[in-house]
Amino acid sequence: MSALKFLLGLAAAVLVQFVGVKLFPDFPRVVDVFLVVVALHAFSGNSLTALLAGLLVGLLEDTLTGGGLYGLYGFADTIIGYSVARLAQRLVIQRATGVLGVISFASLAQQGIVVGLALLLLPSPPLPRPLWVGIKALGCGILGMLLYAGAARWTRTYESRRRGRMSRLRMG
Amino acid sequence: MDERRTGWLLIVVLLGQLVFLAAQVPSAGGSGTYLQAIGLRLVSPLARLVAVVSRGFSGSREDLRLREGLIAENRSLHREVDRLRLQLLRLEDLGDEMDRLGAAVQYATPPVGQIRAADVVYLDHTSWLRTLVLYSGGTPARMNQPVLSPAGLVGRVIVVAGPYAKVQLITDRAAAVGSMDLRTRRQGVVRGSGGTEEALDLDYVPLQADVRPGDRVVTAGIDGIYPRGIPVGTVATVEPGGQLFHRIRLTPLVDFGSLDQVYLLDHLPVPAEVKKALPRVRP
Numbered sequence: 335m336s337a338l339k340f341l342l343g344l345a346a347a348v349l350v351q352f353v354g355v356k357l358f359p360d361f362p363r364v365v366d367v368f369l370v371v372v373a374l375h376a377f378s379g380n381s382l383t384a385l386l387a388g389l390l391v392g393l394l395e396d397t398l399t400g401g402g403l404y405g406l407y408g409f410a411d412t413i414i415g416y417s418v419a420r421l422a423q424r425l426v427i428q429r430a431t432g433v434l435g436v437i438s439f440a441s442l443a444q445q446g447i448v449v450g451l452a453l454l455l456l457p458s459p460p461l462p463r464p465l466w467v468g469i470k471a472l473g474c475g476i477l478g479m480l481l482y483a484g485a486a487r488w489t490r491t492y493e494s495r496r497r498g499r500m501s502r503l504r505m506g
Numbered sequence: 507m508d509e510r511r512t513g514w515l516l517i518v519v520l521l522g523q524l525v526f527l528a529a530q531v532p533s534a535g536g537s538g539t540y541l542q543a544i545g546l547r548l549v550s551p552l553a554r555l556v557a558v559v560s561r562g563f564s565g566s567r568e569d570l571r572l573r574e575g576l577i578a579e580n581r582s583l584h585r586e587v588d589r590l591r592l593q594l595l596r597l598e599d600l601g602d603e604m605d606r607l608g609a610a611v612q613y614a615t616p617p618v619g620q621i622r623a624a625d626v627v628y629l630d631h632t633s634w635l636r637t638l639v640l641y642s643g644g645t646p647a648r649m650n651q652p653v654l655s656p657a658g659l660v661g662r663v664i665v666v667a668g669p670y671a672k673v674q675l676i677t678d679r680a681a682a683v684g685s686m687d688l689r690t691r692r693q694g695v696v697r698g699s700g701g702t703e704e705a706l707d708l709d710y711v712p713l714q715a716d717v718r719p720g721d722r723v724v725t726a727g728i729d730g731i732y733p734r735g736i737p738v739g740t741v742a743t744v745e746p747g748g749q750l751f752h753r754i755r756l757t758p759l760v761d762f763g764s765l766d767q768v769y770l771l772d773h774l775p776v777p778a779e780v781k782k783a784l785p786r787v788r789p
Contacts, residue, residue: 348549
């Protein structure tokens with residue numbers, strides 16, 4: 335079930351990326367939907383699946399980016415997935431602002447890893463502007479927070495409806 | 507699996523990826539990997555679907571908006587066609603003359619390639635690792651095939667996955683195009699400036715060379731990938747760089763934001779045997 339949810343989330347992320355780029359050319363500079371999928375999946379706390387999810391999503395993201403090296407995002411997202419899962423095992427993140435903080439920091443870390451790798455492996459790599467790095471981190475945080483809050487709300491509503499239905503069944 | 511084993515797995519996966527990345531470095535900006543081709547094949551149909559739907563929407567909206575201006579535009583296009591026909595006659599005459607003169611001195615002109623259209627299904631031209639994915643239909647694109655737009659050079663194919671192909675834009679920092687100043691024929695190498703703005707650098711032009719803002723830069727046909735004469739950009743600024751070379755900034759002729767269709771140039775590349783005999787050059 336968790337794998338299915340993850341795959342659906344990934345398919346939705348790919349679709350959002352394509353539609354976003356079509357509608358707003360600056361979309362990939364402002365938000366990284368793939369990172370949000372990795373981070374939200376890692377909140378489950380299962381470090382193994384988070385690691386594998388990060389690897390898969392990162393490599394997929396690499397197919398949609400240039401730069402000359404394939405695997406930069408695969409490497410970065412593997413670390414991010416694992417780290418966020420380990421963090422989720424130690425911290426109970428319930429507030430939406432907490433999610434914003436974690437995902438924003440994860441985005442900063444991911445961009446840092448990608449830039450670091452590019453500096454190590456490419457002779458004169460392109461570098462993003464610090465302002466856009468910050469904007470992207472914030473964009474990822476906000477998107478993650480909205481999705482997390484939306485999912486939590488949907489789960490609460492679903493649970494209360496289910497409980498109501500069960501109690502009506504018992505009374506009947 | 508316990509956390510300790512997962513930690514070891516993480517280390518193994520990361521080391522594997524580092525080896526994979528390092529193995530690509532000699533061909534950075536060069537050929538793509540099978541893994542990348544598989545990924546491209548998986549996600550590109552969705553990108554094409556989004557592109558087709560979006561084109562349909564914007565097309566019908568555009569139809570409604572432009573209907574009133576169509577008659578006037580039609581008249582002006584007719585005038586333009588007449589003018590271009592006259593120009594074509596003149597150019598054909600000049601071409602014949604050039605062929606006659608070339609034959610007289612036994613000059614072998616390089617064969618002119620055919621072009622075919624391809625749809626842009628995904629374009630990220632704003633982020634620092636920019637890319638373009640195209641759909642070429644029945645005949646797949648070829649590795650290193652030049653990609654053009656009516657305005658000039660767009661880039662070259664670096665990954666082919668069935669009818670889809672990933673293109674390295676000339677504004678990519680890893681891209682390099684052998685080019686020349688059209689006015690002075692001085693050659694250099696055009697690279698993406700690497701910033702978030704769409705600009706190009708013309709490198710390795712010595713300080714004593716005459717290069718001025720406004721000069722047109724075209725491909726020089728020296729890199730074995732791009733044939734000579736494809737427009738690349740216009741010189742925007744010329745500054746003294748180091749002790750040897752100018753620092754020349756170009757403005758690309760192509761507006762990458764408005765690309766929805768590009769052209770693949772089918773020309774004869776430099777034969778592999780000839781390339782092997784040359785010292786290694788990384789385009």
